Amino acid sequence: MDLPVSIVTKRLPHASEDVKVYYPVVTQLPNLNVQSTINYAIITTLNKILVERSFYDKDLVELLAYFELKNNQRGILSLNLIVYSFTGGAHGMTTIKSLTFDTKTGKQYELKDLFKKGSDYEKKLSDIINQRIKDWNIQLLEPFTEIRSDQDFYIADTSLVIYFQLYEITAYVWGFPYFPIPIKDLADIINPDGPLDRMMAFT
Template identity: 30%
Template sequence: MNNTQANNSCLFNTLYIQYVEDIGQNKYFYYDLKYPVFYNVKNGYFQVNEDILKNLNETINSSVYTFKEGILEEEQQINAANPDGSKTKINYSVYSNYDITFNKNHVISFTLHLTAMDNDNLQYNELYSYNIDLLTGNQLLLKDIFRPGVDYLKLVSDFINFKISQNPSYYYPNIVVDIPEAQSFYLTDQGIVIYFGLDEVSPATNGIQKFLMEFTNFESYINPRFYCNAKNMNYNRKNIRPQHNRMYY
């Protein structure tokens, strides 16, 4: 299919994304937490409402540190139950990582991956996604990614069930997916990634299951705001003065 439906005026968001890493440990607990903090760029072509960025940054921080504190509490309870050392103490470790997957047209989409281990055993494996309209601060739902009138729940459900049917032994027997309105997803330049938590559609040992709906295969259904590619990316030249060593985001 051609790209006639693609947005003809895709712009990068002028945001500064600060990389933060917090590392610490005690006798039986280790953590390495990586997460983003978002700021406006002073001379950017648009400014996100500071309350929107503040709420977003607080939400990310809360997700990361609530997870970390929960695992720390578990470690303390488990090891405190063995005060005489009759059993080997258990070492816990917590990690967070993130990916900025889409950052254009006043929309940002990113994932936060949280994992925890006891000794060498993976105990928790969680993926959070954030799809934010930077003009309103609202969390985008799956329906927002499609054109008005599209039966997106059936479209996505049919796609996922077709992909499962191509490799049925990998998933639970006779499983049929019925996508809800609040389905988890995130955006990339390639398309929409629909994902499922551990043990939802496949055994937990198979990990988090993801399905990519490529824009090129579904472009007539997609809201053009979210369909950007290398051929239609621009940056806003309005009110930009010549300046050396300037960076655009």
């Protein structure tokens, strides 16, 4: 069984005490090229979010960036990068971006990589989400039709979690709409060479 990878938390220096940026660094992988590939993807994605959340703007009042590990087993690392910033106004804004890697090869998975080619995974996931929206009586900004082909996701043990950014489908008060979907419910369409198949052993 693949052991969890070692993660070290580092902080990005900033002159203001109200700006705190914590980010993960993968260490001690046997393949340094894979380790570098994963860490480069993490820092590149984080920087894009920091730009979006006004890290480099003079009007920035407060910013907090941190991460959450969602899966670190069976050679699959899935994590969330979370950045909250406040530049004035009624409230701050938060962005969450998830990254999922094969820790042996450094491959970063997109949503489409999780499923068989031609499986129409967007429709299956969208149907499940639509039902959850009805069951949970989630108030939408406009009728939900279908997820994006590159919809935000992460893997958490035996579930695939699809989620939406603030204001993407709901008002701010609803926060981030998360939709955990048991992997076993997707067994007929998952890619046998993808990360979900590896996690099936836990279901």
